[in-house]
Amino acid sequence: MPRTLADKPESPDRRSRRSAELRERIFRAALELFAQKSFAETTVEDITTAADVGKGTFFNYFPSKDHILLAFGEMQLQRLRETVAEARRTNLPLLEFLRSLVTLMTKEPIRNPEVIRSLLLAFLSNPEVRQAMMDLQTKVLALHSEMVQLGQERGEVRKDLAPIDIAQVFRQTIFGTLLIWSLYGDASLPSRMDSAFEIIWSGLSPRRQSGNVSSSTLVVPMFM
Amino acid sequence: MPRTLADKPESPDRRSRRSAELRERIFRAALELFAQKSFAETTVEDITTAADVGKGTFFNYFPSKDHILLAFGEMQLQRLRETVAEARRTNLPLLEFLRSLVTLMTKEPIRNPEVIRSLLLAFLSNPEVRQAMMDLQTKVLALHSEMVQLGQERGEVRKDLAPIDIAQVFRQTIFGTLLIWSLYGDASLPSRMDSAFEIIWSGLSPRRQSGNVSSSTLVVPMFM
Numbered sequence: 001m002p003r004t005l006a007d008k009p010e011s012p013d014r015r016s017r018r019s020a021e022l023r024e025r026i027f028r029a030a031l032e033l034f035a036q037k038s039f040a041e042t043t044v045e046d047i048t049t050a051a052d053v054g055k056g057t058f059f060n061y062f063p064s065k066d067h068i069l070l071a072f073g074e075m076q077l078q079r080l081r082e083t084v085a086e087a088r089r090t091n092l093p094l095l096e097f098l099r100s101l102v103t104l105m106t107k108e109p110i111r112n113p114e115v116i117r118s119l120l121l122a123f124l125s126n127p128e129v130r131q132a133m134m135d136l137q138t139k140v141l142a143l144h145s146e147m148v149q150l151g152q153e154r155g156e157v158r159k160d161l162a163p164i165d166i167a168q169v170f171r172q173t174i175f176g177t178l179l180i181w182s183l184y185g186d187a188s189l190p191s192r193m194d195s196a197f198e199i200i201w202s203g204l205s206p207r208r209q210s211g212n213v214s215s216s217t218l219v220v221p222m223f224m
Numbered sequence: 225m226p227r228t229l230a231d232k233p234e235s236p237d238r239r240s241r242r243s244a245e246l247r248e249r250i251f252r253a254a255l256e257l258f259a260q261k262s263f264a265e266t267t268v269e270d271i272t273t274a275a276d277v278g279k280g281t282f283f284n285y286f287p288s289k290d291h292i293l294l295a296f297g298e299m300q301l302q303r304l305r306e307t308v309a310e311a312r313r314t315n316l317p318l319l320e321f322l323r324s325l326v327t328l329m330t331k332e333p334i335r336n337p338e339v340i341r342s343l344l345l346a347f348l349s350n351p352e353v354r355q356a357m358m359d360l361q362t363k364v365l366a367l368h369s370e371m372v373q374l375g376q377e378r379g380e381v382r383k384d385l386a387p388i389d390i391a392q393v394f395r396q397t398i399f400g401t402l403l404i405w406s407l408y409g410d411a412s413l414p415s416r417m418d419s420a421f422e423i424i425w426s427g428l429s430p431r432r433q434s435g436n437v438s439s440s441t442l443v444v445p446m447f448m
Contacts, residue, residue, distance in 0.1 A: 040349070117348045117349075120344070120348055120403070121345065121348050121349055123407065124341045124344055124345050124348070124406070124407075125264070125341075125345055130407055133407070134407055134408070137404075137407075161419065161422070161423070165415075165419040166419075166423065168404070168416065168419065169397075169401075169416075169419050169420045169423050171400075171404065172397065172400035172401045172403070172404045172416065172420060173393075173396065173397050173400050173420070174400070175400045175403055175404055176395075176396035176397050176398070176399045176400020176401065176403060177393075177396045177400065179344070179396070179399055179400060179403055180361075180392070180395065180396045180399055182348070183347065183348075183354055183357070183358055183361075184358070191389075192392065192393075192396065195385060195389040195390075195392065195393050196393045196396060196397070198385070199385070199390065199393050199424055200423055200424065
């Protein structure tokens with residue numbers, strides 16, 4: 001398509017839009033390849049071929065293949081920020097907020113076991129990725145904690161545990177579920193998340209009132 | 225020390241005891257090295273030097289370095305079997321059985337973040353190890369389920385979830401806690417496990433009776 005104002009240099013707006021689109025294209029192509037043939041076996045060249053860009057273009061956006069995974073983490077963080085803002089705006093009950101996080105953590109591309117394995121592998125084996133991911137985690141946990149605290153203030157959640165501890169358990173449960181499921185890679189992810197969520201929310205105690213042991217009696221036995 | 229009966233060939237009992245000792249020595253040396261310098265950077269030669277055995281001896285016991293991790297899984301399974309047998313014998317309440325599992329999963333060598341990272345890495349990256357670990361997991365889950373069912377029969381645990389689902393959530397939570405903690409590798413493992421355990425057991429619902437939402441009201445919102 002010919003430019004409408006051929007002599008005018010590209011506007012900064014359009015340039016940054018084009019740049020974001022290119023970055024997104026590389027990112028999507030990479031995630032698809034990781035899913036098809038694993039993170040380890042995907043080369044930067046595979047990615048640039050699939051995204052139809054030059055190698056130089058790739059390195060303009062991502063210093064290394066690992067940085068694609070970091071971009072993935074940032075994308076998730078951005079989605080989380082939007083979810084939190086929306087939940088605050090609509091005064092969403094914590095129960096529903098947490099459900100929306102489960103949904104966030106089980107939709108594409110996370111629903112692909114190979115993507116999860118790639119993410120976790122990079123997390124575990126590469127100290128630079130690990131550090132960057134831990135920085136991301138700190139931000140994610142702060143957002144979760146904020147929501148848990150709100151839930152506590154509204155009387156939706158028990159108050160005898162610190163918001164950050166509750167947020168951490170929630171986070172660990174999601175990652176543990178993703179980890180174990182990714183080894184099987186079957187269709188069980190939603191039902192695994194559902195059970196975990198159900199138990200975390202309402203507890204293992206029997207539905208009888210007398211079985212609802214108060215937390216103070218629980219702290220004793222095996223750790224002493 | 226000179227043999228007392230120099231001409232008698234080694235008895236099958238002693239041979240199998242020596243064999244078990246050798247295997248154990250190689251295994252311990254390997255785990256120590258994985259902890260010191262990571263699984264990836266440990267060679268079979270490092271292990272045989274540390275254990276003071278020949279390379280041939282190593283391969284008699286372990287077809288590859290990865291098999292050390294499988295042996296680790298088998299050791300844990302064996303410990304679990306003993307714990308289950310003991311719990312059945314003493315009619316241990318499920319709460320205390322689960323606590324003993326947490327203890328089992330947080331003692332040496334698991335308390336070493338590098339060991340956990342090595343285990344998870346092998347799990348994620350090596351299909352052969354993964355398959356063998358999944359077979360182990362099946363046995364572990366069956367034992368957990370058995371205990372959960374016993375807890376249900378004794379009225380200690382809610383009955384609206386299948387024992388296997390509860391066992392899976394427990395397992396996933398333990399692995400998720402180990403995974404996230406291993407990235408930090410700090411002293412927080414016991415307190416992370418404690419919080420996870422506390423929430424799983426008693427739930428996030430407020431300690432007020434009215435806040436103890438029945439499970440049937442929880443299934444609806446965001447998944448529809």
